[in-house]
Structures are given as structure tokens and as C-alpha cells.
Amino acid sequence: MDNARPPLTTRSPGSQFCGRTRRELLWEAGGGFASVALTALLGGDGFLSRQTVAADGVSRFVNPMAPRKPALPARAKSVIFLFMYGGPSHVDTFDYKPKLYGLDGKTIDVKTFGRSGKKNQGRVVGPKWAFRQHGQCGKYVSDVFPHLAACVDDMAFVHSMYADSPIHGSAMLMMNSGRIISGHPCLGSRVTYGLGSENENLPGFVVMLDRTGGPISGAKNWSSGYMPAAFQGTVLRAGDVPIHDLAIPEGTDRATRRLLLDRLREKNEAHRALRSDNTELAARIAAYELAFKMQDSAPEAVDFSQETAETLALYGVDRPETSDFGRKCLLARRLVERGVRFIQVYSGGAHNDDNWDAHNDIIANHSKHAGHTDKPIAGLIKDLKQRGLLDETLIVWGGEFGRQPTAEYAQGTGRDHNSYGFTMWLAGGGIKGGTSVGQTDELGSAAVENRFHVKNLHATMLTQLGFDPNGLSYFYGGLHQKLVGAEGADPIRQII
Amino acid sequence: MVRSLTGSLTIFTNEQAARFAERLRKESPGDLAAQVRRAIRLTTGACPTGDEVARDIAWIDELRRKSRLADQAALVQYCLMTLSANAFLYLD
Numbered sequence: 099m100d101n102a103r104p105p106l107t108t109r110s111p112g113s114q115f116c117g118r119t120r121r122e123l124l125w126e127a128g129g130g131f132a133s134v135a136l137t138a139l140l141g142g143d144g145f146l147s148r149q150t151v152a153a154d155g156v157s158r159f160v161n162p163m164a165p166r167k168p169a170l171p172a173r174a175k176s177v178i179f180l181f182m183y184g185g186p187s188h189v190d191t192f193d194y195k196p197k198l199y200g201l202d203g204k205t206i207d208v209k210t211f212g213r214s215g216k217k218n219q220g221r222v223v224g225p226k227w228a229f230r231q232h233g234q235c236g237k238y239v240s241d242v243f244p245h246l247a248a249c250v251d252d253m254a255f256v257h258s259m260y261a262d263s264p265i266h267g268s269a270m271l272m273m274n275s276g277r278i279i280s281g282h283p284c285l286g287s288r289v290t291y292g293l294g295s296e297n298e299n300l301p302g303f304v305v306m307l308d309r310t311g312g313p314i315s316g317a318k319n320w321s322s323g324y325m326p327a328a329f330q331g332t333v334l335r336a337g338d339v340p341i342h343d344l345a346i347p348e349g350t351d352r353a354t355r356r357l358l359l360d361r362l363r364e365k366n367e368a369h370r371a372l373r374s375d376n377t378e379l380a381a382r383i384a385a386y387e388l389a390f391k392m393q394d395s396a397p398e399a400v401d402f403s404q405e406t407a408e409t410l411a412l413y414g415v416d417r418p419e420t421s422d423f424g425r426k427c428l429l430a431r432r433l434v435e436r437g438v439r440f441i442q443v444y445s446g447g448a449h450n451d452d453n454w455d456a457h458n459d460i461i462a463n464h465s466k467h468a469g470h471t472d473k474p475i476a477g478l479i480k481d482l483k484q485r486g487l488l489d490e491t492l493i494v495w496g497g498e499f500g501r502q503p504t505a506e507y508a509q510g511t512g513r514d515h516n517s518y519g520f521t522m523w524l525a526g527g528g529i530k531g532g533t534s535v536g537q538t539d540e541l542g543s544a545a546v547e548n549r550f551h552v553k554n555l556h557a558t559m560l561t562q563l564g565f566d567p568n569g570l571s572y573f574y575g576g577l578h579q580k581l582v583g584a585e586g587a588d589p590i591r592q593i594i
Numbered sequence: 595m596v597r598s599l600t601g602s603l604t605i606f607t608n609e610q611a612a613r614f615a616e617r618l619r620k621e622s623p624g625d626l627a628a629q630v631r632r633a634i635r636l637t638t639g640a641c642p643t644g645d646e647v648a649r650d651i652a653w654i655d656e657l658r659r660k661s662r663l664a665d666q667a668a669l670v671q672y673c674l675m676t677l678s679a680n681a682f683l684y685l686d
Contacts, residue, residue: 343604354661354671361653362675369681379680386678 163302163328165294165437168564173528173594174492175296176434176441177289177559180427180475181273182467183313183446184266184453187501187513188521189225189542190464193257194238197540198503199224208543210502212264212514213457220504222541223511226461235532242468245476251532252479252488253525254593258536258545261499261552264517266455267314269498272552274319276581283572285556286440287322287329288581289563292570296437299388299395301332303440304433306426308447320442324574328381331442334433336425340396344389352393359386399432412481414473424474431481434491445471454497458512479525492527492562494555496520503541518544522555527562528594535592553587561589611674615666618673626651626669633673637682 189195202224210217227240230247237250246253263269268278275282283291286303295302305320313319320331334340346355363383370379402410405428413428414420423445430441445467446453456463475495482488500520501513519538525531536548557567560581568586571578580586614633622628630650634642650672657668676682 347605347608350671351661354657354663357653357657357660358671358675361650362678364649365675366680369679373686376684379684382680382683 163290163295163298165296166292168293169569170561170564170566172562172564173490174526174559174562175490176437176439177285177492177494177527177563178430178434178478179285179440179442180471180493180495181313181442181444182454182471182495182497183270183308183444184455184467185269185497185499185501185515185520186454186467187456187460187464188257188519188538189501189503190227190460191240191242191468192238192255192521192523193500193538193542194229194240195225195503195538195540195542196229198222198542201541206504206541208504208541210504210514210516210543211518212502212506212516214506214514217504220502221508222503223460223505223513226464226511233532235534237532237534242464243472245472249476249479249525252483253523253531254529255521255523255534256536256550256555256590256593257519257521257534257538258547258549259496259500259520259522259552259555260545260549261517261520264499264515266498266515269515269517270313270315270319273496273498275321275323276553276556276583280315280318280321281323282579283323283325283329283581284320284331285559285581286320286331286442287325288560288570288572289440291322291325291329291572292560292565293439293563295439297395299391300399300433300436300438301334301388302438303329303331304334304438304442305331306334306336306429306441306443308444308453309422310446310452311448313444313447313453324579325572326381327378331440334396334400334429336400336422336429338400340400341392344393344396346393355390359390362386395436399436400429402428409481413477417473419469420471420473423471424477427474427478428481431478431485431487434482434487435485455515456501456512457506457514458510460501460511460513463512482526488526490527492529492559493525494522494559495524496522500542503543516543519546524558524593529562530593533593535590548592550590551587553582554590556581557587558589558594561594607677608674611677612670614673614677615669618669619666626654626665629669630654630672633676637676637679640681 189198201222203221205219205221207218208220210220225240227242229238229240231237232239232247233250235251239247239250261269261272263272263278271280272278274284290302303320322330346352366379366383373379410416413424415424415428426443430443433441451463454463454467479488479493482491499515499517502516506512506514519542536550537546538544539546560567560570567582567589568580571580618629618632621632627647630647631642634640634646654668654672657663657671658665663671
């Protein structure tokens with residue numbers, strides 16, 4: 099700004115004022131706060147064009163979300179990633195380690211690496227739930243998941259997962275984007291980049307957060323990274339207000355808003371004509387159009403009034419402890435029905451025992467989180483199956499890592515993080531139900547047989563969606579960037 | 595970070611639009627062409643073309659007729675649009 103200019107107040111109203119800038123307008127409109135707020139609005143709405151025709155039904159848009167056919171035959175059309183943030187303990191849930199019970203309280207030699215660093219010894223915390231066999235496959239599942247235990251014949255367990263980091267932030271990015279550092283596109287971004295989305299009135303990549311808040315690093319976990327912002331995730335709420343600030347303000351009717359958007363688009367197109375290299379401008383134009391459509395389509399998607407009492411009960415929507423996650427799982431099914439490509443639902447948010455990060459008391463922590471999610475997830479599997487949608491919907495369950503067989507502290511049953519070995523399961527979308535692959539050692543401390551990296555899980559998901567995981571790439575920074583990295587990764591063929 | 599689908603069409607901007615319209619009214623009472631020129635000037639830094647001013651005035655007229663808005667209410671909608679335009683939100 100030119101400080102030598104005379105003060106603005108000396109100008110007469112209505113005079114020509116060449117040299118005055120928009121920044122000065124902001125200054126006059128309310129000083130620094132206004133400009134900060136507008137910058138925040140601008141930075142926050144990278145929610146982009148997903149439609150081929152504007153809401154007026156005439157004007158055409160470049161639509162990055164137009165549905166595309168995958169290169170290879172696809173088994174899955176949509177993905178529901180149930181993210182157990184904080185890291186659920188595999189030895190207390192799905193990875194049966196009978197020898198561990200007898201070692202409870204004993205200090206043994208075992209190499210561990212968690213948030214408290216590397217250790218060579220630890221006090222064993224025996225599994226705190228009994229395991230029983232379930233289903234035709236006879237899968238051992240702990241009593242912490244009584245409802246999911248009834249679905250094992252539809253689930254495929256990968257017991258030999260490992261990841262690059264035992265620290266939440268970097269491990270989250272690893273699970274979501276394939277790298278422990280930020281700046282890379284997330285799974286949902288890769289998938290919608292490759293496939294687009296079937297519904298132009300809803301975002302293609304939807305994220306639902308825990309009621310306690312988002313996971314560590316927040317929006318980085320659904321960022322499109324170096325890809326166009328069109329492919330980043332959109333946070334939806336499974337309540338009566340799916341998206342804040344979406345409704346038209348009181349006193350304005352829809353026809354008036356349509357008139358405004360029509361003229362706004364004309365002005366924005368004229369502005370963009372001279373700046374065609376800036377994709378954000380085109381994206382913003384379409385964002386307004388999508389928002390206008392979503393003023394109808396988003397409330398419709400979250401309107402459960404047509405769901406039967408049986409369905410609501412199946413998801414646990416009728417019970418206080420399961421109603422929140424149940425609503426999210428039910429909304430996930432409704433979004434799949436409406437053609438949304440990638441849906442991520444978080445169990446656990448914020449800090450400490452608000453998520454699965456059981457450092458102090460594994461019993462209290464996992465009883466709570468399993469109690470909130472067990473029935474809703476089992477309900478989701480059953481409901482998708484009875485509607486014939488499970489075959490084309492890939493469900494993925496897991497956290498960013500697992501937990502140690504040993505205690506973190508001198509007292510108590512808390513377990514530290516474990517990225518050397520943990521369990522994830524998949525269901526639907528062409529995944530072979532009733533199967534288990536890979537093993538951790540007899541303590542559950544590290545994957546030892548048929549080890550699978552997070553990249554192998556990602557490759558499996560891409561394969562089921564009809565991609566060659568080593569072929570789907572995005573050119574950035576001089577490289578053909580892939581979700582599975584430059585070295586590539588094979589899918590987990592044993593469960594396909 | 596504020597994550598807003600509607601971008602600038604939020605409560606904050608609606609409030610600012612009302613203030614903006616009031617300012618335009620005070621500066622050029624009863625002169626819609628001057629108000630439009632001033633709004634474009636203030637929000638984009640550019641001197642508006644006669645064509646753009648004419649189209650904006652026609653649009654405000656349409657708003658008054660179709661949405662049956664009073665003069666000042668129509669001007670508030672116009673201000674809301676100028677504060678939502680890429681030309682205002684994105685600095686070159």
C-alpha cells in the first residue's frame with residue numbers, strides 16, 4: 099500500500115478514486131478483521147465443480163467429477179472407509195493370541211516402538227476379552243465385538259499389516275495418502291480423480307467426523323494435496339444440518355438466489371476469461387452451483403424419515419450409545435445409493451480417550467468405542483447385503499496402526515502404539531468373505547508372515563475399483579506420482 | 595479454517611452487503627448508476643465499462659420486478675453479488 103496517499107476520509111463521497119484498492123475497501127469495511135475473515139472464507143471453500151450443467155440447466159461447466167470408467171473390470175463402485183482413529187488394539191479384537199493371556203503381568207523381552215520410543219522389554223497386558231469362534235469360517239473374534247462377530251463370513255482379515263510410523267499424525271497421513279508427510283492427495287481424492295462420481299448433486303468424496311472433533315492434522319486427512327482442489331473431501335454431518343452455511347438466509351427466496359447466481363456466473367466467467375490458467379476460479383464458479391443444488395440434495399440425503407423402524411434399529415440409531423455412529427453408517431449407505439464414490443467415517447476424534455488411543459485403560463477405552471460402533475457397523479454390512487449393495491461397495495475397517503501387547507506404563511492396562519503389526523478387515527466389493535491372511539508373532543507385536551504394508555491395502559482398494567494400482571498416477575513435481583509410491587505395490591491377492 | 599460450501603454467501607457477507615448498500619445509498623442517494631459504478635470500483639479496483647454498468651442496472655431492475663424487492667433490498671442483493679465475485683475474492 100502507498101502510505102504517502104492522503105487519508106481516505108478526505109475524499110468526498112462518490113468521487114472517482116483511482117488508486118484505491120480492494121484492500122482499502124476491506125480496511126474501511128471493518129479493518130483487519132474483515133480481511134482475515136474473508137481470507138478464511140476464501141481458503142476454506144475449495145469445494146469444487148462437480149457438474150456438467152449449471153443449476154439453470156443450460157450453462158456448461160468443466161466437470162472434474164464426471165463419472166469415468168476404470169481401465170480394468172471393477173468389482174467395487176464405492177468405498178466406505180471406517181476409520182478407527184487412535185489405533186484399535188488387534189490382540190483385544192480380531193487377532194487371537196491365546197499365549198498372551200498366561201503372560202499377563204510378566205515382564206518379557208520384546209522389541210516395541212511406540213510414542214514412548216523404542217524398548218526391548220515390557221510388561222505383558224493379556225487380552226482383556228475372551229475370544230470365541232464365529233460363523234462358518236470359525237473366525238476367532240473377541241467379545242468386545244458381539245455384533246461384528248456375526249458378520250465374519252462376509253469379512254476378510256489382514257492380520258499382518260505394518261506401517262511406517264507409530265505416531266498418530268504421520269501414521270494418519272500414511273493410511274490416508276500413502277505418505278507420512280503432508281501434501282499428497284488422499285485416497286478419496288485419488289479415487290474420484292480416477293473415477294469421478296455418479297451424483298452431480300453431491301460431493302464425490304465425503305468425510306464424516308467423530309462428534310468429539312476431527313483427527314490430528316484435521317483437513318490434511320482429506321486433502322487433495324497437489325491435485326486440483328476439486329478432489330478434496332467434503333465434511334458432511336449426519337444430523338439435521340448436514341452442512342453449515344448451506345441454507346439460504348431468511349428473507350431470501352430461491353428464485354432470488356438463482357437470479358444472483360446467474361449474474362454472478364456471468365461476471366465470474368468474464369473475469370476468468372483473462373485468467374484461464376487459474377483453475378481455482380473455475381472451481382469457485384461451479385462451487386456456487388453445486389451448493390445451490392445441494393440446498394435440496396443434502397437435506398434429502400440426511401432425511402431418515404423414510405427409513406423403517408427396523409432399519410434404524412439395525413444401525414442402533416434407536417439407542418443412545420450407538421445412535422451417533424449409527425446415523426453415520428446409515429448416511430453412508432444412503433450416499434452409496436446416491437452414487438457418492440468415497441465415504442470416510444471416523445470413529446474417534448480429538449485427543450486421548452475420545453478416540454481408540456488407549457494408553458491408560460484398554461478396557462474402559464475399547465469398551466466405549468467398540469460399544470459405539472459394533473452394532474452400527476454390523477448393521478451396515480447386513481443392510482448393504484440385504485439390498486444387494488455389498489457386492490459393489492468396498493468396506494474397509496481399521497486405524498492408523500495397532501497397539502502393543504505390553505503396557506506403556508508401570509501400572510494399568512494401557513497399550514502404546516504399534517505400527518510393526520496390526521489388523522485391518524475388508525468386506526464387500528469383491529472381497530472374499532470368511533478369509534484371514536497374514537500373521538503376527540505369538541505376542542502380536544509384529545507382523546511375521548505374509549506381511550502387508552499400507553500400500554498393499556491401498557493397492558487392493560484400487561484394484562477392486564478397477565485400477566492398476568501401479569498405473570494410476572498424477573504428474574506433479576516431475577514425477578508420475580502414485581498412491582502406492584514409485585516402487586509400486588501389489589494388491590493382497592489372498593482376499594480377492 | 596472455515597469450510598464453507600457457499601463460500602462467501604454466508605452470514606458474515608450478508609451483513610457486510612447490507613452495510614455496503616447503506617454506504618452506497620448515502621454516498622449517491624437516488625442515483626443507481628453512480629451506486630453501481632462505485633460498487634464495482636470499490637470491489638475490483640477497476641473502472642467499470644458502460645456495458646457492465648448497464649447490465650448490472652438491468653439486473654437490479656429485474657430483481658425488483660421478479661422478486662418484488664424494494665430499491666434498497668435489491669441493492670443489498672447486488673452488493674452481496676459483488677462481494678461474492680471472484681474479481682473481489684481473488685487478488686491478481
